[in-house]
Amino acid sequence: MDCTGLTAVVVGGGQGIGREICLKLAAQGADIVVADISAGTGGVAEEVRQIGRQALAVYTDLRQEASVQAMANSAVERFGTVHCLVNSSGIVGGLGQIDEFSLEEWNESLSVNLTGMFLTCRYLLPGLKQQGGSIVNIASVAGRRPLKGRSPYCTTKAAVLGFTRSLAMDLGEFGIRVNAVSPGRVEGPRIEKTLHHGAAQAGMEFEDYVEHLKSQTPLHTFIPPGAVADSVAFLCSPASAFMTGADLFVNAGSYMV
Numbered sequence: 001m002d003c004t005g006l007t008a009v010v011v012g013g014g015q016g017i018g019r020e021i022c023l024k025l026a027a028q029g030a031d032i033v034v035a036d037i038s039a040g041t042g043g044v045a046e047e048v049r050q051i052g053r054q055a056l057a058v059y060t061d062l063r064q065e066a067s068v069q070a071m072a073n074s075a076v077e078r079f080g081t082v083h084c085l086v087n088s089s090g091i092v093g094g095l096g097q098i099d100e101f102s103l104e105e106w107n108e109s110l111s112v113n114l115t116g117m118f119l120t121c122r123y124l125l126p127g128l129k130q131q132g133g134s135i136v137n138i139a140s141v142a143g144r145r146p147l148k149g150r151s152p153y154c155t156t157k158a159a160v161l162g163f164t165r166s167l168a169m170d171l172g173e174f175g176i177r178v179n180a181v182s183p184g185r186v187e188g189p190r191i192e193k194t195l196h197h198g199a200a201q202a203g204m205e206f207e208d209y210v211e212h213l214k215s216q217t218p219l220h221t222f223i224p225p226g227a228v229a230d231s232v233a234f235l236c237s238p239a240s241a242f243m244t245g246a247d248l249f250v251n252a253g254s255y256m257v
């Protein structure tokens with residue numbers, strides 16, 4: 001998973017799985033652009049510098065084309081080129097039946113989870129084309145096996161897989177590999193809201209519901225965020241030089257094909 005000499009833009013790097021990806025790639029030798037709307041962006045960049053790598057924090061709102069374009073320009077200005085783009089941003093979006101959330105909530109999910117990914121790829125493409133590189137899109141098991149009451153999220157994650165494969169077809173001739181990582185439930189604050197929603201729907205106590213979900217995976221566990229970061233580092237590194245259009249499952253066996 002050696003990433004020495006690479007520059008990686010990590011979109012959604014300001015917290016959660018994205019932060020873990022920033023720190024993992026830095027530990028493997030990459031310089032990092034932390035692109036996020038989150039207030040944590042500067043702190044993660046500082047953590048990267050403490051590892052000994054260079055870092056740039058860029059406020060980025062994926063819902064605004066100009067913001068994504070400015071981020072891409074800043075990345076190339078600062079580092080000269082970009083070898084890896086990791087799209088880890090995402091929102092849970094509207095929960096419940098489709099008459100229980102608004103059109104605005106639906107559009108927000110499409111905007112952040114899908115169109116934002118299109119924009120980051122679009123505006124970083126000139127830099128990536130210069131020497132080839134790797135794009136890694138964080139999808140979800142939910143893109144393959146929908147979850148009840150989560151149609152905006154599941155729809156966008158299924159689309160991310162289609163987008164990933166389409167880009168893999170289009171960009172191979174430029175030496176750009178495009179792959180997805182599909183995590184199962186990842187430990188951390190982000191899934192608390194959906195777990196509470198699920199527990200209420202199932203009529204179960206929160207802790208019982210969590211244990212029930214874990215027991216449904218062959219490995220009886222949720223996923224530590226560092227495990228997702230390991231797979232991303234592999235897909236950014238030369239170790240995966242012959243992989244494109246793939247979807248790596250990091251899901252404790254909760255879904256298999």
Ligand SMILES: NC(=O)c1ccc[n+]([C@@H]2O[C@H](COP(=O)([O-])OP(=O)(O)OC[C@H]3O[C@@H](n4cnc5c(N)ncnc54)[C@H](O)[C@@H]3O)[C@@H](O)[C@H]2O)c1
Pocket residue numbers: 011012013014015016017018035036037038060061062063087088089090091112138139140141182183184185186187188190191
């Ligand atoms: N946590 C899980 O269980 C899980 C499981 C499968 C897939 N995923 C996916 O992994 C990725 C990371 O999830 P996470 O758990 O770290 O969530 P998170 O909420 O901690 O991180 C998501 C990041 O996206 C950023 N973001 C949201 N809206 C944005 C916008 N408009 N512009 C720029 N950035 C924006 C947030 O600021 C945040 O830093 C997401 O794509 C998520 O769908 C998570």
